[in-house]
Amino acid sequence: MLTFVASILFLLAGYFIYAKVVERIFGINDENQTPAYTHNDGFDYTPMSWWRASLIQLLNIAGLGPIFGAVMGALYGPVAFIWIVIGCIFAGAVHDYFSGMMSVRHKGAQYPTIVGKYLGKNVAKVINLLSIALMILCSGCIYGRSGRTYGSSDATKLYRSTYYHFCLFPGGDDAACS
Known part of the structure; x- marks a missing residue:
């Protein structure tokens, strides 16, 4: 308390x-x-x-x-x-x-646009790519958890492939999400 x-x-x-x-x-x-x-x-x-x-x-x-x-x-x-x-x-x-x-x-203006104005278009592209990668990782964690909870194999496949491609965890090891 x-x-x-x-x-x-x-x-x-x-x-x-x-x-x-x-x-x-x-x-x-x-x-x-x-x-x-x-x-x-x-x-x-x-x-x-x-x-x-x-x-x-x-x-x-x-x-x-x-x-x-x-x-x-x-x-x-x-x-x-x-x-x-x-x-x-x-x-x-x-x-x-x-x-x-x-x-x-x-x-x-949105964040990548402001970054591009002051740091250049290449940095804005990096910010956009990081944003997309983080959204995919978050989606992978959420879908992976709900997939195991509700027994959906498609969600679990998305979860495992997300980790394989973005975190280099072969086979979708969920140690990083636990």
Whole structure:
């Protein structure tokens, strides 16, 4: 219970104190409009209510949390709980905030486009390839686990081939996913 209370206090301090520091470093201007208003096309750039945008952000952040948190807790115990909370404050939250604000400053451009602008098109291609490889690896883990749970041989084949091609684990050894 002590680690839970400490984590809640860390998250609150991160929200009320550290968030102000990060905002000051980035130098936001509340007068600037977001691309949802300046480039409103009704599809990609659409203004949303505060609660809907917050819900989407929560779902994006919480996507891997239930899986990663449970695995880390099982492997390392309560220390992982504190590590995950501090990592969320000083790494995850800052990364998400800066990525979003960089996109706003570049008229809603995606991360590979921003990287390509400053580091060149070849680096942008590498970022795109890394993104695709990570999506395939995550899909392989999810399909492999669900394939064994529900007895689907097709999902297990995808899981094994994903590891063979991307992690160089012949035969789809699932030690890296456990």
